[in-house]
Amino acid sequence: MNSTQPARRPTAGSVDKQDRPTVIYIMGYGRSGSTILDILLNQHDDVISVGALANIYEWLLRKEACGCAEKVEACSFWANVCERTLDVADEAELSERRDLQSAVESIRRYPALALGWSSKRRTADYAAEMERLFAAIAETSESRFVVDSSKSAHDCTGRPLALFRHTRLDVKIIHLVRDGRGVAWSVMKGAGSQERKRRFTRPSLNFLRAVAGWTLANFCALVTTRLLPRRAVLRVRYEDLCDAPQQTMDRIGDFIGLDMTRVCEAIEQGRELQTSHNLGGNRVRFTRRLKFRPDQEWRTKMPLSYRTAFRLASWPLTRMLGYGR
Numbered sequence: 001m002n003s004t005q006p007a008r009r010p011t012a013g014s015v016d017k018q019d020r021p022t023v024i025y026i027m028g029y030g031r032s033g034s035t036i037l038d039i040l041l042n043q044h045d046d047v048i049s050v051g052a053l054a055n056i057y058e059w060l061l062r063k064e065a066c067g068c069a070e071k072v073e074a075c076s077f078w079a080n081v082c083e084r085t086l087d088v089a090d091e092a093e094l095s096e097r098r099d100l101q102s103a104v105e106s107i108r109r110y111p112a113l114a115l116g117w118s119s120k121r122r123t124a125d126y127a128a129e130m131e132r133l134f135a136a137i138a139e140t141s142e143s144r145f146v147v148d149s150s151k152s153a154h155d156c157t158g159r160p161l162a163l164f165r166h167t168r169l170d171v172k173i174i175h176l177v178r179d180g181r182g183v184a185w186s187v188m189k190g191a192g193s194q195e196r197k198r199r200f201t202r203p204s205l206n207f208l209r210a211v212a213g214w215t216l217a218n219f220c221a222l223v224t225t226r227l228l229p230r231r232a233v234l235r236v237r238y239e240d241l242c243d244a245p246q247q248t249m250d251r252i253g254d255f256i257g258l259d260m261t262r263v264c265e266a267i268e269q270g271r272e273l274q275t276s277h278n279l280g281g282n283r284v285r286f287t288r289r290l291k292f293r294p295d296q297e298w299r300t301k302m303p304l305s306y307r308t309a310f311r312l313a314s315w316p317l318t319r320m321l322g323y324g325r
């Protein structure tokens with residue numbers, strides 16, 4: 001990675017084909033292992049993982065910290081990316097870009113996006129901006145592949161669909177799913193991103209929030225999968241990533257067209273993994289190096305009443321995602 005080379009002036013024009021990277025988009029609900037998958041993919045020399053990129057304008061406005069612990073605007077990597085694409089000191093511009101992104105990607109706009117009713121002018125502006133942003137990240141990091149693990153949060157539910165349909169970027173989408181009971185247990189314990197506000201402190205209310213969030217995010221992800229060509233989306237189960245990480249990474253490598261041998265070796269040898277300049281994601285992103293340590297605690301610690309309630313509440317979707325038994 002090279003974050004010290006001189007930046008190009010921001011341009012309003014379109015991005016040339018050779019400068020457009022392949023986007024690897026991690027879609028699905030939070031707490032499904034997206035930060036781990038994001039970091040595993042980052043071990044490949046041709047890949048840069050930037051975490052939940054949909055947060056970038058909000059993170060700059062709120063002066064949140066990057067994975068390197070610097071404020072985003074002070075981080076050398078993001079400063080270099082921003083110099084090529086936007087003025088970080090101009091709060092009005094940042095707000096405008098955040099609002100444009102939200103007007104295309106948010107869950108409220110998802111029905112219009114899915115039905116192809118989005119404003120043409122708005123989606124054209126959005127596409128030009130996204131192409132510039134991803135190209136700037138690829139150029140700064142000297143990587144051909146950029147991992148965006150924004151998932152299917154309410155403010156960017158339509159992001160994978162919008163990137164695929166409306167930009168000229170090559171977009172490969174990984175629908176990462178995890179057994180909802182494991183997700184709910186993680187939410188009940190209060191794990192996850194530090195920046196996302198905790199709405200409830202009672203485990204039962206967090207459980208209900210997890211049931212609703214998991215169901216809605218995965219439902220929209222399934223709709224997105226149906227709307228796109230088969231080659232565009234790969235479904236990966238967090239449990240498979242934990243049980244057979246090498247095989248699962250090979251499967252992902254086949255899907256995106258990358259040899260994952262070195263990533264598999266790093267997992268097999270228990271090597272510490274290099275993290276980068278991640279936005280969003282859980283606390284793992286502040287660890288400069290980490291060991292691959294999957295979380296399966298819910299299997300032994302989650303009360304049976306909650307496990308049963310989850311299965312009853314989300315039964316049709318659970319079955320469609322392969323957790324029927």
Ligand SMILES: [Zn+2]
Pocket residue numbers: 066067068069070075076077078276277278
């Ligand atoms: Zn950084």
